[in-house]
Amino acid sequence: MSDAVFSAMIARIATHCEVSGHPRIKIIFHGGEPFQAGPSRIDRWCEHARKALEPRVRVRFSIQTNGTLLDDAWITTLQRHQIGVGISLDGPEALNDRSRVDHRGRGTYHRVVSGIDRLRSAGIAFSTLSVVPFGVDPLEVHRHLVALRPREISYLFPAETHETIGEVRRSHGPTPCADFLIPVFDEWWFKGTLDQKVREFWSIAQMILGGPSATDAFGGGPVPFVTVETDGSIHGTDKLRACQDGLSATGLNVLSDDFRSVQRTGTVTARAMNGIGAPTPCATCDELSTCAGGHLANRYSEALGFDNRSVWCEDILALFQHIRRRMEIDPAETERRRTRLNAAQTEDSRTESLLVLPTQ
Numbered sequence: 001m002s003d004a005v006f007s008a009m010i011a012r013i014a015t016h017c018e019v020s021g022h023p024r025i026k027i028i029f030h031g032g033e034p035f036q037a038g039p040s041r042i043d044r045w046c047e048h049a050r051k052a053l054e055p056r057v058r059v060r061f062s063i064q065t066n067g068t069l070l071d072d073a074w075i076t077t078l079q080r081h082q083i084g085v086g087i088s089l090d091g092p093e094a095l096n097d098r099s100r101v102d103h104r105g106r107g108t109y110h111r112v113v114s115g116i117d118r119l120r121s122a123g124i125a126f127s128t129l130s131v132v133p134f135g136v137d138p139l140e141v142h143r144h145l146v147a148l149r150p151r152e153i154s155y156l157f158p159a160e161t162h163e164t165i166g167e168v169r170r171s172h173g174p175t176p177c178a179d180f181l182i183p184v185f186d187e188w189w190f191k192g193t194l195d196q197k198v199r200e201f202w203s204i205a206q207m208i209l210g211g212p213s214a215t216d217a218f219g220g221g222p223v224p225f226v227t228v229e230t231d232g233s234i235h236g237t238d239k240l241r242a243c244q245d246g247l248s249a250t251g252l253n254v255l256s257d258d259f260r261s262v263q264r265t266g267t268v269t270a271r272a273m274n275g276i277g278a279p280t281p282c283a284t285c286d287e288l289s290t291c292a293g294g295h296l297a298n299r300y301s302e303a304l305g306f307d308n309r310s311v312w313c314e315d316i317l318a319l320f321q322h323i324r325r326r327m328e329i330d331p332a333e334t335e336r337r338r339t340r341l342n343a344a345q346t347e348d349s350r351t352e353s354l355l356v357l358p359t360q
Contacts (some may be wrong), residue, residue, distance in 0.1 A: 210337025220292025236269030
């Protein structure tokens with residue numbers, strides 16, 4: 001991304017926050033590998049963003065990286081701007097190096113762990129992100145990640161669609177995600193600590209207690225972000241690219257368009273930002289208000305678009321049911337809690353509105 005595109009993006013963010021009244025914005029440097037931009041460029045961009053947006057808008061930064069390029073210069077930049085760090089790591093060396101290799105085909109595990117060691121030595125908290133692996137020992141993977149002492153661990157459901165899921169089921173059975181995640185949940189539940197969150201479990205537990213989802217994997221709510229590509233083009237969530245080429249595109253660009261225009265495009269990204277809602281087959285499901293069909297991309301088929309159950313439906317139901325048993329909260333109790341919580345939030349909103357009404 002050029003400086004000109006970044007500056008245009010920041011100007012669009014400033015305008016959007018001024019019009020919408022948003023007091024906070026989070027900018028995530030993603031990739032590819034964002035560390036290839038170099039620490040001096042990221043430092044310059046963060047400084048520019050702060051000067052352009054603060055104090056009217058609170059700005060937070062995070063970066064998702066494999067950590068292989070992390071050096072002292074990067075540590076300085078991360079500390080200066082308090083940039084949150086997510087490390088992409090699949091697990092122990094043999095598992096990670098199956099697919100995470102450099103341009104020469106060499107495994108990257110030891111360089112990733114070296115980067116993690118630098119973060120820990122500098123006192124920089126980090127999280128790890130892994131795609132749920134199949135055909136491996138789940139506890140070996142989880143315990144390995146726990147031993148690295150991340151603040152948070154995240155396990156993403158693979159970006160399969162109804163067009164690609166058949167081979168996965170033939171190779172790994174009907175519920176490979178649940179087969180991995182349920183033993184990991186019990187390990188976290190009985191032996192873990194709340195100081196080290198597993199993001200997906202935390203989000204599911206929060207929803208079971210009647211609260212909102214903390215991820216776009218569940219809940220069916222609006223997707224509250226867009227992606228700006230290096231050329232300035234505005235897209236939706238990256239996972240939509242697993243469905244169909246161009247499906248994440250909006251046809252807009254920060255060099256010529258504002259972010260509010262996204263919702264007027266009629267694209268999938270626009271619909272997702274407003275909340276597409278659960279698919280028709282989920283209407284009678286006990287987890288309608290919690291799972292709400294799962295991640296949008298996992299619902300896709302060429303025939304029906306997004307009006308399908310998630311390809312991980314059976315996995316999700318098994319996981320929810322297992323967590324409910326551990327928490328001793330059934331779907332009816334979830335709905336009672338949600339009703340009470342919504343009523344309390346509505347009352348708080350009314351009180352806040354009364355406090356700002358003009359007196360004359």
